[in-house]
Structure formats: structure tokens, C-alpha cells
Amino acid sequence: MIQSRRRRATILAGLALATGAAGSAAAQVVGFDPDDYGKARLPLRQTTGDAAAYVDQNKGAFEPIAELDARSELAALARPVGRVDIVLENARSGQRVGASCTGELIAGDYVLTNHHCLPQAGDLRPVKASILMDYLTLDGQGSARFEIDPRPVEFDPRLDFAIARVTGRPTAVYGAVRLSGEAVPGNRSMLVIHHPMGRPKVMSRFRCFALRDQPEGPDLRHRCDTLGGSSGSLMYDAAAGVALHKEGGLDPKDGTSFNNATRLAAILGRSRVLAEALAAQGRPAAAPAPGPAPASAAAPRAPAAAADGPLDPAGMNAILRGR
Structure with missing residues (x-):
């Protein structure tokens, strides 16, 4: 011992x-x-x-990808x-x-x-x-x-x-993840797909959103639940990754606390690999608001989510935030 x-x-x-x-x-x-x-x-x-036990017991915060229909948009996004x-x-x-x-x-x-x-x-x-x-x-x-x-x-x-x-x-x-350099406005509903504590793949979407007030620069503050092992997970807005999660910081007793990610727009300015991957999707790397691109056979594209789509069913995040 x-x-x-x-x-x-x-x-x-x-x-x-x-x-x-x-x-x-x-x-x-x-x-x-x-x-x-x-x-x-x-x-x-x-x-x-x-x-590890917390992950198993709190499936409201961490939804197992294994429970999704393999043909669903979210399953394709997670693949x-x-x-x-x-x-x-x-x-x-x-x-x-x-x-x-x-x-x-x-x-x-x-x-x-x-x-x-x-x-x-x-x-x-x-x-x-x-x-x-x-x-x-x-x-x-x-x-x-x-x-x-x-x-x-x-x-x-x-x-x-x-x-x-x-x-x-x-x-x-x-397949490969879809990327976007689009700006992420405050209060936007989001989704994180990750392996907290090295456990099987899950997603966080319950009360998962970008803070209304954001700092200048590359950081994106968010309120999506993560744990150790979640570092390096993409944050999705609709069907494309828009930020790279990097730090914890959420405190259940502090409603102003937040986790941190790096906006993909900032990384695209420093990465030839990501810029080329984005261009291959049919989107110009410098476009501020990229449009949809055709899906490839290896990486079927999930359709963009509507306001009550898979990232925010029935506007639930807005309801939970009192809006």
C-alpha cells in the first residue's frame, strides 16, 4: 500500500x-x-x-456516446x-x-x-x-x-x-473532424466530446455554453463540464469544432467561474495543417462565417443544428439559464 x-x-x-x-x-x-x-x-x-465513479454516476452531465444511435448526427460528430x-x-x-x-x-x-x-x-x-x-x-x-x-x-x-x-x-x-474559424458569440450553446478520466467517450451538452462576457484575445470562456483527461477536446458549435478546450476552473459554488478553451480562429492563424484541412472542406480559411461543405465518404457530415437541434434540444439551455 x-x-x-x-x-x-x-x-x-x-x-x-x-x-x-x-x-x-x-x-x-x-x-x-x-x-x-x-x-x-x-x-x-x-x-x-x-x-471515475463520478463519471459513472452523473450521466446527466456526461452522456455516453455508446448510447447514441450509430446513424445519428451526434454519433457521426463523435466518431x-x-x-x-x-x-x-x-x-x-x-x-x-x-x-x-x-x-x-x-x-x-x-x-x-x-x-x-x-x-x-x-x-x-x-x-x-x-x-x-x-x-x-x-x-x-x-x-x-x-x-x-x-x-x-x-x-x-x-x-x-x-x-x-x-x-x-x-x-x-x-473520418476527420470538421473545423470552423467562425467567431463564437457569447451565450452560444455548445457541445464537448471527450474522455474524462480516460474513461469511455462521452459528451457534455447539459448547460454547456459560452459565457456572455468574453475577454479580448484567443481564449473562450465556457461552462461545459469536464474533468482530467478532457484536455485537447474540441468544442462544437452546430456541426463544426470552433475551440480547443484546455483548462478547468468551474466551481459549483461560484456561478461566475468558467473553463477555458482556445478559439480555433486563433489556432488557424498559426497552423498550416488546420488551414489546409479547413480549405479541403470547401471553406476559405479566412472566411469569417464559413458556409456548409459537402460531406466526404470517410467522414459523413452532420447537418447543422437548428435552434432546437441536437446541441440545444427544445431550447433547454436557454430555459435553464432563465431566458
């Missing part, structure tokens, strides 16, 4: 170093024993604790989203730690996630990484793993994004 506690403390300390002293409390990475790398179900004995597993090595001590985030397949067989999930600064660097697709149930049945190059082709610590190549051509099977 003492040895297990020491090992857990070592993993958590390593993750704190990986995410940086200033952001370790907010960055939403979940740790695991590096010996468990490659498993679909990450054992709970190490770092998940009560939070290119996977769990990113990373092993990081301390350059000084040689010790290794495991970390789990969320990532999305991008056209051209790339994966988009947070920079703090694939850090390129500090003592800890990723030595191996992979994305687990179709992880919908605890037993991992039907899931498939694809190796990621742990050295991103593009990254930015300030905007907190990283884009890395993935082997095995997973986009031929799972």
Missing part, C-alpha cells in the same frame, strides 16, 4: 512538471502508470480515485474523437509517467490535442503516444489504437495546441 501511494505521488508530481508549475492545477490531463500504456481500460488504482495516451520521460532522472488526454483526427492523418499533452518544453518530453478510437465501453471492445509521432509537426505553448502525425490511416475509417 505504501509503495502504491509513493508511485501515485510520483506520477502526479511528474504530471505537474509536464503541465508547468503555473498551469498544473487547471490543465486537465489524467495520469496513469506507464506500465499500463496500451491498455484500453486504464486501471483505477493509480490516479483516478472518486472522479473522429479519441483518447490520446502518452508516456513522458524526465530528461534528468529518466523516470517515466503516463498521461491521458483527448484528441481529434484531422484531414491528412493528423491528431489535434493540447500542447501540454504533448509538451515540447520543460524536463518531461513525450517518448511514445497513441490515439485509441471507438473506446465506447470499459472493456474496450471494438476499439482500435493508432500510433502517434510524439514529436508534433506544429505546436504553440501559448495557444496550447499540438498537431502530430498518426500512422495507419485512421481517417479512412473514422
